[in-house]
Amino acid sequence: MLVTGGSKGIGRAMAEAFRDAGYKVAATYRSGGVPDGVLGVTCDITDQGQVDQAFETIEAELGPVEVLVANAGVTRDTLLMRMSDDDWDTVIDTNLTGTFRVVRRAARPMMRGRFGRVILISSVVGLLGSPGQLNYASSKSALVGMARSLARELGSRNVTANVVAPGFIETDMTSVLPEETIKGYKARIPVGRLGSVDDVAQAAMFLAGEHAGYITGAVIPVDGGLGMGH
Numbered sequence: 625m626l627v628t629g630g631s632k633g634i635g636r637a638m639a640e641a642f643r644d645a646g647y648k649v650a651a652t653y654r655s656g657g658v659p660d661g662v663l664g665v666t667c668d669i670t671d672q673g674q675v676d677q678a679f680e681t682i683e684a685e686l687g688p689v690e691v692l693v694a695n696a697g698v699t700r701d702t703l704l705m706r707m708s709d710d711d712w713d714t715v716i717d718t719n720l721t722g723t724f725r726v727v728r729r730a731a732r733p734m735m736r737g738r739f740g741r742v743i744l745i746s747s748v749v750g751l752l753g754s755p756g757q758l759n760y761a762s763s764k765s766a767l768v769g770m771a772r773s774l775a776r777e778l779g780s781r782n783v784t785a786n787v788v789a790p791g792f793i794e795t796d797m798t799s800v801l802p803e804e805t806i807k808g809y810k811a812r813i814p815v816g817r818l819g820s821v822d823d824v825a826q827a828a829m830f831l832a833g834e835h836a837g838y839i840t841g842a843v844i845p846v847d848g849g850l851g852m853g854h
């Protein structure tokens with residue numbers, strides 16, 4: 625299996641959880657490194673050449689990628705009136721187009737092998753919206769359309785495609801938020817706490833597993849109830 629952005633946060637937890645469950649795991653990274661027992665390949669998902677090269681290395685070392693967790697993502701938060709083209713382009717090129725690049729490269733061997741599990745990491749923000757995150761929310765809601773189209777295109781080949789939509793998870797991405805924002809979120813989360821990276825990893829593990837073969841095109845929230853009803 626392959627997880628993109630396995631150097632830290634949710635992706636790193638995914639790599640560890642799949643490794644501990646006995647999967648052969650590859651993880652892409654740009655900086656830092658990957659957990660022990662995981663094949664690390666450098667890859668910037670904004671560059672198709674690097675994506676292709678990463679897949680070649682993984683296929684040579686571990687065989688075809690049957691489970692893909694497209695996790696790599698960035699934020700460039702700012703209010704609409706201040707959002708630059710660069711803020712928009714960086715987020716869309718990474719979160720949406722980058723995911724497309726990885727999915728496109730992963731799909732053919734999955735179809736050939738008549739088995740595949742594609743798991744796209746979206747966000748509750750893609751469904752709820754969020755001030756200051758027009759770029760991010762747009763990129764994340766688009767992943768729902770991507771997964772559902774994939775589900776329809778590849779379903780007959782035994783390839784499923786699902787979305788995991790985490791809520792507020794404690795990682796580097798959220799550690800930069802002001803204390804007030806965090807307090808505000810906590811008050812709105814029915815289970816009354818922020819999520820952990822393991823909460824998200826376990827949902828992906830389930831979708832990748834043998835008992836999830838009849839689940840496709842679904843959006844699985846891992847948000848403590850924050851986004852209920854969407």
Ligand code: NDP
Nearest residue numbers: 629631633634654655668669696697747790792793795797
């Ligand atoms: P982190 O910022 O901790 O990690 C992001 C990961 O993505 C890093 O491994 C980073 O690699 C990688 N990455 C970023 N840009 C690129 C790129 N161009 N090419 C390759 N890899 C890249 O974030 P989280 O762990 O918090 O988030 C992981 C995913 O979960 C993201 O898609 C995020 O949007 C989503 N999410 C997170 C939530 C949260 O509350 N934390 C909530 C909802 C969704 P490197 O460090 O090497 O650059």
